[in-house]
Amino acid sequence: MPHQKGLFLEMHYDIECVKRIVKHFYRVCSSILEGLIVMAKLIEEFLFEVASDRELEIGAFVSLVEMSSAASMGTDRSSFGIYSAIDIYLDKHSYLTESEREEVCRGLDYHRMSAEVCEHAAKNQKIPLRIVVQVLVxxxxxxxxxxxxxxQGSDNKLIQDEVESDGGVLALGGG
Structure with missing residues (x-):
């Protein structure tokens, strides 16, 4: 929500309000897949928007990451948007300790990251070393x-080719 302070217009995000809206949506519309996908995308876009806010406290951001990750769980969405938001947040909050950066990355689902995103994460200096190791594993x-x-596919193809070349008959030893 915009807030005038002197000559500058500051943005403050009401994270609790967003949580209440999302919880209400899930209570009412949790069985509609299209709605779940749209909500996951909206939460991810909001996360991306607030990630660059230098005033956003770590607890609020982590809460949004977890909410975004949970919202995407029932869909086929990748973790690209969440990873991008985390990358931006870590860039804007470069003073965070290693353990705080680990806390920020806690909600990231590595299994839903593409090979390209995993490669970027492995080379990203802002990502905590423990997280990089988990991604590499x-x-x-x-x-x-x-x-x-x-x-296994090659072995099965070889066996199939042998069976076909033998006319469908397998000779079993001896004689």
Missing amino acids: LVQLQLRYAITKEM
Whole structure:
């Protein structure tokens, strides 16, 4: 909400009001998927908007991150918007300690981050080291899974080709 202070117009965000509106929406419309997707997007956009506010306290921002993450949970939305807002917040609040930066990143769902976002997070100096390690471990596990799946697919293709070349008959030892 705009607030005039001297010559400057300051913005103050009523986070509690936003929470009440969101809770009411979920009470009334929680079974409508399209509405859930729209609400998740709106919360994410609000989070992105307030992230650059240097006066926004860490607790209020973390609360919004958690709300945005929870809102996206029932949808197929990625964590890109949440990650972007966190990146902006950390940039504008560069004085935060390592543990405070970890608290800010707590609501980030690494499993919903694209490979590009994971790569950016791994190289991002503002992201706490513990979070970077968790992202890298996740990327490694995803890569291992993809390779294993590809290898199994190749093995199945080889077996299928052998069966087809034998005319559908498998010779089982001996004779």
